[in-house]
Amino acid sequence: MGFVLSWFVRRAVATQKKEMQAFIDGLSSMDGQEVGFVLAIATHQRNMLEETGLRLMDPLVDYPRDPTILMHLRGIIREFQRNKQPTDVAGAMVWLHTMRVGGHHELRPLAREMWRQLERGMPHVLEATGQIYALTHNFPNTTGHESFPAGLTPDPI
Known part of the structure; x- marks a missing residue:
């Protein structure tokens, strides 16, 4: 049984690595304003989910x-x-990939790279907030958009 479980876990992690890398590649092909839009959506989603009691900013503890x-x-x-709703999908994927690190620490380098890409959008989040309002007539809650999840700072000191 141990062999089968081990094989399944290795296969799942390999799939998750491919998915994360594809997501990172997509972010890296975007300019800062586009990344800022994704980050604004992801931050709004995080804030809304945290209001329901879910915790997302410390995957190594919360997962x-x-x-x-x-x-x-x-x-x-x-x-x-x-x-x-592809932009909402992209925002939620940020949190799925972030939280996966809590279960498989070998995903951490890719998650750090994802957050490095998202960091490029931080200066553009306020502009994206206005764009989202223009599209939806609702202001997204982007409080904390400049924060990284614990353990996933792109360049730890």
């Missing part, structure tokens, strides 16, 4: 406390996909 967070995030992503 082990509640591993079901991944299922919850996948459900949110599927709903956004069903409703054809």
Whole structure:
């Protein structure tokens, strides 16, 4: 049984690495304003999810406390996909990839790279907030957009 479980886990981590790398590649092809839009959406989603009691800013602690967070995030992503909301999907993917680090620490270097790419959007979040308001007539809550999840600072000191 140990061999089968080990094989399954290795396969799952390899798939997650590919998915994260594809997401990072997508972010790296965007300019700072586009990344700022994704970061504004992701930050708004984080703030809304945290209001419901979910914790997302410390994946190394929060995931082990509640591993079901991944299922919850996948459900949110599927709903956004069903409703054809690709920018909301991108925002939620930020949190899915971030939280996966709590279960598989070998994903941490890729998560740091993802946050390095998201950092390029930080100066553009306020502008993106205005764009989102123009599209939706709702102001997103981008409080804390300049914060990195614990353990995922792109260039730790």
